[in-house]
Amino acid sequence: MIDRRIRVLIAKPGLDGHDRGAKVIARALRDAGMEVIYTGLRQTPEMIAEAALQEDVDVVGLSILSGAHNVLVPTILEKLHECGMNDVKVFVGGIIPKEDISPLLDKGVYAVYGPGTDTQTVSEEITRAVSLQND
Amino acid sequence: MPQIDPIAIRQGDRLALSRALTAVENNTPQSRVIQSALFPYTGHAHLVGITGATGTGKSTLVNQLAKALRHSDSNMEAPKVAIIAVDPTSPFTGGALLGDRIRMQDLAGDKGIFIRSMASRGALGGLAHQTAAFVTLLDAAGYDLILIETVGAGQTEVDISRLSHTVVLVEAPGLGDDIQAIKAGIMEIADILVVNKADLPGAAITTRALQSMLDMAYGRNQNIAIKHMRQTTNIEPTNSPKQQNTNWEIPVLQVTATEGKGIDALITNIMRHKHYLMESGLWQRKESDRLRRELEELIQIRLVHQWQQHLDKDQFDAVFEEVIQRKHPPLEAVEFLFESFKD
Numbered sequence: 001m002i003d004r005r006i007r008v009l010i011a012k013p014g015l016d017g018h019d020r021g022a023k024v025i026a027r028a029l030r031d032a033g034m035e036v037i038y039t040g041l042r043q044t045p046e047m048i049a050e051a052a053l054q055e056d057v058d059v060v061g062l063s064i065l066s067g068a069h070n071v072l073v074p075t076i077l078e079k080l081h082e083c084g085m086n087d088v089k090v091f092v093g094g095i096i097p098k099e100d101i102s103p104l105l106d107k108g109v110y111a112v113y114g115p116g117t118d119t120q121t122v123s124e125e126i127t128r129a130v131s132l133q134n135d
Numbered sequence: 136m137p138q139i140d141p142i143a144i145r146q147g148d149r150l151a152l153s154r155a156l157t158a159v160e161n162n163t164p165q166s167r168v169i170q171s172a173l174f175p176y177t178g179h180a181h182l183v184g185i186t187g188a189t190g191t192g193k194s195t196l197v198n199q200l201a202k203a204l205r206h207s208d209s210n211m212e213a214p215k216v217a218i219i220a221v222d223p224t225s226p227f228t229g230g231a232l233l234g235d236r237i238r239m240q241d242l243a244g245d246k247g248i249f250i251r252s253m254a255s256r257g258a259l260g261g262l263a264h265q266t267a268a269f270v271t272l273l274d275a276a277g278y279d280l281i282l283i284e285t286v287g288a289g290q291t292e293v294d295i296s297r298l299s300h301t302v303v304l305v306e307a308p309g310l311g312d313d314i315q316a317i318k319a320g321i322m323e324i325a326d327i328l329v330v331n332k333a334d335l336p337g338a339a340i341t342t343r344a345l346q347s348m349l350d351m352a353y354g355r356n357q358n359i360a361i362k363h364m365r366q367t368t369n370i371e372p373t374n375s376p377k378q379q380n381t382n383w384e385i386p387v388l389q390v391t392a393t394e395g396k397g398i399d400a401l402i403t404n405i406m407r408h409k410h411y412l413m414e415s416g417l418w419q420r421k422e423s424d425r426l427r428r429e430l431e432e433l434i435q436i437r438l439v440h441q442w443q444q445h446l447d448k449d450q451f452d453a454v455f456e457e458v459i460q461r462k463h464p465p466l467e468a469v470e471f472l473f474e475s476f477k478d
Binding site: 001002003004005007026027029030031032033034035036037038039040043044046047050051053054055056083084085 | 149150153154156157160161162163164224225228229230231232233234236237240243244249250251252254256440
């Protein structure tokens with residue numbers, strides 16, 4: 001009777017107030033059968049790590065449109081590790097210039113999704129990433 | 136899956152607690168071990184249910200309540216507060232969007248608060264099947280007050296009355312007339328009534344309607360009200376304190392949660408209700424009712440599971456086919472199936 005569902009935190013760090021993309025992804029992952037926790041706008045890295053810990057999520061999805069990803073993402077990764085969330089997969093979406101993608105991946109981000117990414121691709125890759133980990 | 140240490144949970148390890156909640160929610164074999172280890176340490180937390188219709192402001196109210204509880208002026212040490220926020224699971228995809236935390240951002244950074252969102256996963260009573268088990272874990276982890284926010288509840292989501300000691304029913308102006316207030320169901324389970332959004336027009340009318348509903352039900356005709364309730368609902372009167380003891384008068388409080396107005400009065404009444412339960416001996420009675428129900432529910436789940444395991448699929452399909460062809464009603468089909476199950 002084990003009933004496992006993928007749990008995802010969708011968070012918007014930093015100061016941009018445009019969360020349409022975050023909501024679209026949240027909705028799409030919900031429709032893919034996941035439990036999606038949305039925390040709203042203007043989250044600090046500490047708030048995101050704390051929410052990820054309390055909700056024990058498998059995945060954290062960050063939506064950043066402000067250009068501050070090179071500062072915010074590494075800080076969030078660090079805070080997640082500090083509270084022991086070492087297995088959590090971090091995805092980044094939003095406006096991320098090409099040259100910034102591979103440094104982010106090197107730092108431990110699982111994938112970066114730009115505008116126009118098919119939501120089905122995102123949900124399939126999340127499912128794969130989480131199930132690989134549980135095997 | 137890494138092992139979770141129950142002792143770490145008792146010592147305040149938040150990651151261990153969080154992992155244990157997941158194990159319980161997913162019903163893994165390990166979750167049983169954890170619950171067995173922690174159960175002896177439970178029974179201390181005050182369980183406060185927050186229920187009411189969608190959009191009445193339950194999450195905002197919970198946010199303000201938790202914040203005020205943590206920053207009270209009294210000399211006593213602030214209570215540790217846990218929040219379980221339940222939101223509905225989609226019956227079509229099994230997924231859920233859990234958005235209660237959006238209203239609880241004020242609470243970030245306080246280690247004396249633990250918030251966990253929970254999807255209802257098919258349960259219909261306003262909670263999830265594992266909410267009671269969540270309470271066990273949070274209680275053992277040392278949280279003094281556990282605020283349980285139900286899904287946006289309509290009229291019959293009354294499971295919260297069986298789980299919590301104190302039920303706060305949140306209403307808002309403009310949602311219904313005085314006839315809604317005397318319908319059976321959710322109105323009957325409240326220990327404290329809150330008219331939230333009291334800054335909106337119509338708040339006074341809603342407050343008056345609720346007050347007159349209470350006067351009608353628990354005023355001079357109290358015994359008639361109890362008798363009527365027994366006949367019309369399957370809620371045991373023992374689950375509702377005011378029906379067995381008239382000393383608790385249900386307060387109707389006006390609150391504007393977005394501004395924090397009326398929150399102190401609400402906290403005073405929640406504490407007063409706890410005191411009343413303790414003094415009257417109802418606390419123990421509620422605890423034993425709750426545990427009995429939990430036990431009975433688990434037996435039901437177990438029986439259904441056993442039934443499914445022993446079920447002869449071919450026989451079921453054959454009997455079901457006859458039901459579809461209108462040869463036998465479902466009631467009779469059950470007789471057939473159980474006849475062979477007994478052997």
